[in-house]
Amino acid sequence: MNPGTGIYAAFPDSTGWVNLDYFMNTSGPLSKLSVQIPSGFTTTNTRVFVSIDGSSAMAGIYHVDSGIFNTGDYYKLPVGMNVHFVIISLDNNEIHAAVVPATITANHMQVVGSLNAYSLTQLDALLDNLP
16 A cells, blocks of 8 residues: 555555456356445545455456445356455555455345454555465
8 A cells, every 4th residue: 555645556475366257257156246335435545355265366346336336247256156355445544444254145245344444564464364
């Protein structure tokens, strides 16, 4: 993270980036993902990601409708896949974050109740411990 610049740069050494269409050829049902974050956290100060358990893959969720981050109609993940939703916010040089484990369900909607304050070192440790 680059406090004060409005730029996010969170790239743990063990994480790679993929588009969610990477999983589109998986057999079985697929689901769009939606993530509702607490009020006060917006597209101007918050980013939402999904980390795929058991791999070093993470993808951003950038599409927003009515304040809810989602993958749109095209990008989907297999139902039953284990993931962690990662929400990171930087506002007034304060880092707030949440890491929420989930198993993807049909028409998956993840409601994130709160974000906690973290130092940059604590955030790095939180991300390093993703499965």
